[in-house]
Amino acid sequence: MRVVQHVFRRGAVYWWRRRLFKKTGERELAPIAISLRTRDLFKARSIAAHLAAASDGILRRQEGREVLSSVQVRSMLESVARTHLAKLDRLAVLETADGITADEGRRSDRVMGWARRLQASQGIAAAIGEAERGLLAANGLSPDEIEEVHWTLELLRQGSMGSFPRQKLMALLEACGASQGEGDLRQAERILYRGQAAALLSVDRRWTGDYREDDKLVDQLLSDHAVAPGVTASTPVSREHPASSAVGIGAVAHDSPALSQCRPAPLQSVAGSTHKETSITKLAENLIKEKAQLGEWNEKTQRQVRSVVATFVEMIGEDHVRALAQGRIAEYRSLLLALPRSYGKGQNDRAKPLSEWLERSKKLPDDKVGRASGTLNRQLTQLQEVLVYIEACGHKIPEFSGVSKLLSKKKGRARDERHPFSPEDLTSIFRQPPWTGCESLKKRMVPGEVIYHDALSIVPYLARYTLARREELCGLDVDDVLEESGIPYIFVRPNEHRTLKNPQSTRRIPLIGEVVRLGFLRYRAEIQSLGHKLLFPELRAASDRTPLGDVFYGDWIKVQDAAVPNAAEEKKTFHSFRKVGGADLKDVGVPSELRADILGHGGDNVTEERYSSSAKLRQMLQALEKLPIVTAQIEAREICLRPDVLQKHRRPSARPRRQTLAKRKP
Secondary structure, three states: OOOOOOEEEEOOEEEEEEEEOOOOOOOOOEEEEEEOOOOOHHHHHHHHHHHHHHHHHHHHHHHOOOOOOHHHHHHHHHHHHHHHHHHHHHHHHHHHHOOOOHHHHHHHHHHHHHHHHHHHHHOOOOOOOHHHHHHHHHOOOOHHHHHHHHHHHHHHHHHHOOOOOHHHHHHHHHHOOOOOOHHHHHHHHHHHHHHHHHHHOOHHHHHOOOOHHHHHHHHHHHHHOOOOHHHHHHOOOOOOOOOOHHHHHHHHHHHOHHHHOOOHHHHHHHHOOOOOOOOHHHHHHHHHHHHHHHOOOOHHHHHHHHHHHHHHHHHHOOOOHHHOOHHHHHHHHHHHHHOEOOOOOOOOHHHOOHHHHHHHHOOOOHHHEOOOHHHHHHHHHHHHHHHHHHHHOOOOOOOOOOOOOOOOOOOOOHHHOOOOOOHHHHHHHOOOHHHHOEEEOOEEEEEOOEOOOOHHHHHHHHHHHHOOOHHHHHOOEHHHEEEEOOEEEEEEOOOOOOOOOOHHHOEEEEOOHHHHHOOHHHHHHHHHHOOOOEOOHHHOOOOOOOOHHHHHHHHHHHHHHHHOOOOOOOOOOOOHHHHHHHHHHHHOOOOHHHHHHHHOOOOOOOOOHHHHOHHHHHHHHHHHOOOOOOOOOOOOOOOOOOHHHHOOOOOOOHHHHHHHHHHHOO
16 A cells, blocks of 8 residues: 555655546546656655645546547437437337328427437426527427427426436447546437437438438449449439549539540549449458558458458358448357357368358357357457448448447456466476476476476476566567676567567566576577577477467476366466466565566556666566575476477478378278
8 A cells, every 4th residue: 555645666766646537539547657756755745745636626627528529429429310210210110000190290209309409408407498499489390399398308307307328328438439437428418319309300201201311222222333434424423422523523424415425534544443342351351451551460460350251251141341231240249159169270161161160060069169258359349340441431331330239248357267376286387297307208298307498398487487478488589588787588579470469568577596597598598509580499380370379388288287187177277377476476565566567567658768777677676586486496407409499390280190190090
């Protein structure tokens, strides 16, 4: 617990930090950190009091300002209006069947529409005064209709009992990515009433048959099936979507035959083609190329998006934007939950139809079907990015509202998903044959005299004493092991072998004396002398798509099963090294900010100096040296490398071996 509110020590200097609102439309709160430039606690207390008072004023002022961006407001209005229009269409059909006339329906909708519009401006307690009566009369409402608006407001106010539909408003805010504070809810309430009012006041659509969307649909169909450029002058032009100046030229050409002959040439020179791309796959490929050019998607993400789009297109049965709809996204989610978990991992999986995969999944156990929560959410989110891009290209997707309501909601706290190793687990792990001696490289779990220095024997103790992630360690390059001011460290950064989880994962982690004693630096020197780039070259799979950590897992799981037999039931994995390490640092009093630096959880507002200074590196080293040593019983030995590493042999592919075995079967 801090001595002074919002104040903490970084090194010997006191700092002040507090979370304030981000800019309009952004969801999360961001911390602001300020150095108080003093080592005196009493001075820090005085300065912090002034900063706290000033920040309180900022927060109070921000509570009264607009907290939703114009894009979010528009998104909510569209969602409400679209939903309410569909509801009113259904009601109109039922009311007509019950004998209600068009005049009665128009009057009822107009009255309710103006009641909602007044609530949008005045809140749930809206009332009609002289100004409101004048406004309603000016908009064509009769005195009787104005009185109906008055008592409708009374009924709405009594029915609400002074409250607003909180759950509905929270869902609206969540769907557009907005925060859900009290101010946001109040603003969303007004937007809800505005959208409902707009839908209600479109009475001509329901009761007169003015279905403008039908006209747009016909125009779109005509545009999609346009004739060759040589006769485009006579092609009907969309009234609602003038996509470029070429539309204006077309309109003149249609009226003036003298101009029709010269129209195709300038049209081709401006746009290259009158055709608007309608292939979902090609539009997705355009997005992938743009994201790759901007450096936003790496090769792995590009492959994932291509796979998502290919499966989605196969499901809907048509590679055309006209087949897109919000309901299709829900169908895609259901499909993912019904397919075998192995679907998509093989190179030839797509050669078989989805129907065959679905039949196969019926014969599989439940834990082999569907998608993990994180995978499901990733695939839905990637599909959403493609669909948003398609809409941005001018293709309207009916009732499109995104995937927020389809995402998996994880149960429980994140800290409960995986449990830390116990001290007994750690002791048992490092008493297994890879550290005490094994029979041979192929029999690593059989006790013997040989100790190989490779990923299996090194990565686990690195995970224990650096708290780095599995893929971060397995993907280290030889050049990522460095030294500064006498402190050896590993530099966790993106490289050609793997990316990182997030930007703040880039960090330097010092190596404690126990890591040096176990021979890690001597191992690194041997690997470097052989000319290897990867620190653990045996982890490079035959396929570049296989993560290095997955290759390591094949050997590690044998150690874990032997040392911690109930690991699966106790929710313990390799990540449990990080869990127990973080808990150990907390138990010995390491500040949360320093723990975040070590674990790669630091906020994105932290300067680069925080990760690069020698002083910070020394602080992290002092913190890590407080970890309990669990490898003291391991003897330091001469480095013994694997034969395949010494001979620079690449790992063979598993596919030819399986094919050979299949041929040998009678």
